[in-house]
Amino acid sequence: MIMETTPSQTGETALLLTALQFTVEKHLKKLGRESSGGAYVRRPVSIASVLTKVGRVTDVNLLVAAILYNTLEDTPTTHFELSEHFGPEVLRLVQQLSEDRTLSETERMQLQLEHTNLLCPRAKQIRVAEKICSLEDLTSGPSSRWPVERKRGYVSWIVQVVAGCRGVNRPLDDHFDDLLEERREVIERELSGREPGLVWVRNIPPDRSPKTIPAN
Numbered sequence: 001m002i003m004e005t006t007p008s009q010t011g012e013t014a015l016l017l018t019a020l021q022f023t024v025e026k027h028l029k030k031l032g033r034e035s036s037g038g039a040y041v042r043r044p045v046s047i048a049s050v051l052t053k054v055g056r057v058t059d060v061n062l063l064v065a066a067i068l069y070n071t072l073e074d075t076p077t078t079h080f081e082l083s084e085h086f087g088p089e090v091l092r093l094v095q096q097l098s099e100d101r102t103l104s105e106t107e108r109m110q111l112q113l114e115h116t117n118l119l120c121p122r123a124k125q126i127r128v129a130e131k132i133c134s135l136e137d138l139t140s141g142p143s144s145r146w147p148v149e150r151k152r153g154y155v156s157w158i159v160q161v162v163a164g165c166r167g168v169n170r171p172l173d174d175h176f177d178d179l180l181e182e183r184r185e186v187i188e189r190e191l192s193g194r195e196p197g198l199v200w201v202r203n204i205p206p207d208r209s210p211k212t213i214p215a216n
Helices: 007-031 038-053 060-067 079-086 088-097 105-118 121-140 148-163 170-190
Strands: none
Touching (some): 007 038, 007 060, 007 079, 038 060, 060 079, 060 121, 105 148, 121 148
């Protein structure tokens, strides 16, 4: 049986595909045509997938912003281009999620912590989905090759960022909690001597940061 689509659905699908093509082209332009740019493209697609499959998000502008979330910070994309092609609403979301790449990694991480509570509800959902993808990468992506202590510190930072985004999308929050427990167990198994590790405290209010407490 062939399912019929409405003009609205067709337009939304076209917009999502346009956003995907846009982000691919922009990353290729930065990296050079000889590069696949795969890692830069996989992450936006993964974030959008988490939002739809886990978070049950149907807001097309939110999904488009997720696909484009790193174009301002990582490619020669201008604010005018994003607004012209995808509208001011998408531009505002991407701006909220963008980092200043002239700063050090430590500075960017600190600023992300400080600015999390300032994100609008839609941007917070993208941020949580992004951190879910970051947790997944700890066992299957480039960060899986990091030293264990670096992984533990990174997880601690992710937990603090997500604490400021909670309460907007319950399915995303619950999936993050479940995945966090899985990744923590994997990281702890890598440690010799079973040193005390990180334990996620569920349902932390957005204005509070989680604490690092010894594992039993």
